[in-house]
Amino acid sequence: MAKADGSYSRLLARLAKLPLLILDNWGLSPLQAAERHDLLEVLEDRYDRASTLVTSQFPISTWHETIGEPTLADALLDRLIHQAHKITLKGETKRKLRSPLTQTDQSVV
Secondary structure (H helix, E strand, O other): OHHHHOOHHHHHHHHHHOOEEEEEEEOOOOOOHHHHHHHHHHHHHHOOOOEEEEEEOOOHHHHHHHHOOHHHHHHHHHHHHOOOOOOOOOOOOHHHHHOOOOOOOOOOO
16 A cells, blocks of 8 residues: 555655564465565665564474565575574464363363
8 A cells, every 4th residue: 555655665664663573473375576575675674773573383494485486585584584583482372272162161060
């Protein structure tokens, strides 16, 4: 929408200035060509200037495939992974553990 209404460059400038940008649920679907280019532009503007937090259910080893085009994938991942702190969580999700379908009813009537 920002490209259509002419505010794209202002949007990029705002994203570059944010102290923290969060990309949540990264990799749920492959990136389209325009999305790859836009994300590279955002990450390049932020590189070495601001923090970007990425959450994903998928290991980093699969991100190249999600991005798609190999050259852009290399460039994007170089900006995301270089100087990154990686935290890998293990075990069941809290949502699944708290689900009434996975808990046994302890009360007997």
